[in-house]
Amino acid sequence: MPEVFVAKIADLPEGERKIVQHGAHDIGVFHWDGQFYAYANMCLHQGGPACEGLIMHQVEDVIGPDKTWVGQKFSDTRVNFVCPWHGYEYDIKTGECAADRRLRLKKYNVVRRGDDIFVAI
Amino acid sequence: MELPLSENRHMKVDEFDSGKMLAHAARQAKQRNYDQFPIVDVDSHHYELESFNEILEYMPDPVMKQLAQMANAGNSKGVGVMPGGVGYQDMGGRVTRYPLRRIEKTEPGVHRDVSLTRRWMDAMGVDIAVLFPSPMLQLGLHPQVEAEVALATAYNRWLAERVLAEESRIRTMIYLPFNDPEASYRMVKEFAGKKGVCGFMVTSVRYKPVHHNSYMKIYSAIEETGLPLAFHAGYNWNEQSMTMMNKFISVHAIGFVFYNMVHLTNWVLNALPERFPKLKVIWIESGLAWLPFMIQRLDNEYMMRSSECPGLKRLPGEYITDMFYTSQPMEIPRDISLLEATFKCIKAESQLLYSSDYPHWDFDLPSTIYDLPFLKEKAKRDILGGNAAKLFKLDIGKDKLAKVA
Numbered sequence: 001m002p003e004v005f006v007a008k009i010a011d012l013p014e015g016e017r018k019i020v021q022h023g024a025h026d027i028g029v030f031h032w033d034g035q036f037y038a039y040a041n042m043c044l045h046q047g048g049p050a051c052e053g054l055i056m057h058q059v060e061d062v063i064g065p066d067k068t069w070v071g072q073k074f075s076d077t078r079v080n081f082v083c084p085w086h087g088y089e090y091d092i093k094t095g096e097c098a099a100d101r102r103l104r105l106k107k108y109n110v111v112r113r114g115d116d117i118f119v120a121i
Numbered sequence: 122m123e124l125p126l127s128e129n130r131h132m133k134v135d136e137f138d139s140g141k142m143l144a145h146a147a148r149q150a151k152q153r154n155y156d157q158f159p160i161v162d163v164d165s166h167h168y169e170l171e172s173f174n175e176i177l178e179y180m181p182d183p184v185m186k187q188l189a190q191m192a193n194a195g196n197s198k199g200v201g202v203m204p205g206g207v208g209y210q211d212m213g214g215r216v217t218r219y220p221l222r223r224i225e226k227t228e229p230g231v232h233r234d235v236s237l238t239r240r241w242m243d244a245m246g247v248d249i250a251v252l253f254p255s256p257m258l259q260l261g262l263h264p265q266v267e268a269e270v271a272l273a274t275a276y277n278r279w280l281a282e283r284v285l286a287e288e289s290r291i292r293t294m295i296y297l298p299f300n301d302p303e304a305s306y307r308m309v310k311e312f313a314g315k316k317g318v319c320g321f322m323v324t325s326v327r328y329k330p331v332h333h334n335s336y337m338k339i340y341s342a343i344e345e346t347g348l349p350l351a352f353h354a355g356y357n358w359n360e361q362s363m364t365m366m367n368k369f370i371s372v373h374a375i376g377f378v379f380y381n382m383v384h385l386t387n388w389v390l391n392a393l394p395e396r397f398p399k400l401k402v403i404w405i406e407s408g409l410a411w412l413p414f415m416i417q418r419l420d421n422e423y424m425m426r427s428s429e430c431p432g433l434k435r436l437p438g439e440y441i442t443d444m445f446y447t448s449q450p451m452e453i454p455r456d457i458s459l460l461e462a463t464f465k466c467i468k469a470e471s472q473l474l475y476s477s478d479y480p481h482w483d484f485d486l487p488s489t490i491y492d493l494p495f496l497k498e499k500a501k502r503d504i505l506g507g508n509a510a511k512l513f514k515l516d517i518g519k520d521k522l523a524k525v526a
Binding site for chain 1: 124126127128130132142144145146149212213214215216217218482483484485486488489
């Protein structure tokens with residue numbers, strides 16, 4: 001399977017992303033929590049550049065023991081990247097659509113070779 | 122600029138170009154051969170308060186003008202003059218074109234609104250766009266009737282002279298200050314026939330019934346022009362029933378349908394289509410799913426209570442399907458056959474007009490229509506442009522106006 005160079009690891013620090021284009025492939029590569037993740041930069045909604053938007057912790061409701069709504073907070077564990085066109089959110093670790101986890105972006109394998117990162121296409 | 126994110130993080134953005142942001146739209150336009158047929162966008166927007174000081178130059182009332190100029194001083198951008206309330210259109214910045222538009226550069230010598238509008242039109246393959254304001258969609262809630270008139274007058278004159286005169290691909294349906302019927306009538310007389318004016322528009326968020334006798338003179342005047350009358354939907358979190366809602370999604374989802382439901386009901390059941398048989402009416406930005414509901418609901422009750430609606434000669438639903446509707450925000454149901462049934466129900470192949478609503482957060486690309494599996498090529502092209510060209514009698518030549526790269 002051909003591999004496409006993404007970046008030197010040092011050039012893609014934690015919390016950043018890079019968009020890589022190779023032929024018909026348009027791929028977003030994220031560095032998050034020490035891991036690299038790569039997805040098709042094509043929103044499942046209307047084809048927007050899903051990987052180019054904000055990276056946001058998922059908003060969660062805080063429900064009390066008596067089932068009352070206490071407030072909202074950002075998740076400690078779940079993080080999404082957000083399509084800038086319309087706000088579709090995708091789990092940065094799985095590519096699943098946060099609003100309907102039956103939907104997910106095409107995922108690419110990320111390969112580390114020495115100081116370099118590649119995606120297999 | 123830096124965008125605030127979750128957990129006290131920030132994202133630094135040095136530049137923004139909506140043409141680049143819409144690169145995938147341009148790719149869709151090329152892949153789908155939009156250069157082969159015209160596309161007309163019947164509902165798009167700009168942010169008129171960015172040009173508020175220019176607009177105020179056209180305001181006839183000197184006292185109101187001075188009040189508005191002061192209200193717009195500094196960073197307040199019209200706060201204090203324009204009605205409007207709480208609303209999170211940008212989703213906390215997730216829809217990045219909202220915060221980033223302030224750093225977008227345009228070419229010198231061209232009005233910023235013209236430049237930005239051309240940019241997205243070319244990216245999407247849109248040849249002609251009908252442009253409407255954004256914050257002014259709530260101007261019908263202004264507590265001072267004279268303020269709605271003054272602001273609408275200034276806006277319409279500014280738009281005609283500074284935007285429509287500069288770019289023939291941009292059109293508008295003139296904002297009518299509907300809380301003042303006489304002023305609305307004068308607006309029809311002043312703007313009918315002016316360059317770029319393709320109809321007249323009433324913002325739906327307001328509290329005057331469309332069947333009031335004071336409006337008949339306006340409808341007659343518009344009918345005589347041969348141009349359509351449109352009702353543009355909106356939301357209002359201060360609507361009494363919607364003050365029960367705690368989320369913007371709720372207010373937006375229901376509000377944009379609610380006001381058009383009220384006006385459409387009044388329009389049909391008061392037999393206005395019978396009184397103005399040549400007046401073409403468009404309902405803007407309520408999506409499509411409400412229409413099968415309205416048709417079924419009104420037809421069913423009318424069969425039992427026709428004595429209340431003696432002006433009708435046909436079923437309510439038959440009037441509804443003779444009117445026109447813009448497509449956005451078109452609901453895409455999990456079961457696509459529901460959408461297919463809706464298209465059939467509203468005679469979409471002749472009555473539906475593509476609209477993007479760009480740059481608002483829930484805009485629709487032309488592919489939302491073009492990619493529908495149940496439409497034939499001719500129907501796609503009619504909805505995307507042919508129906509609007511016929512309705513507005515657009516002078517579109519054979520050449521594609523949008524630059525589809």
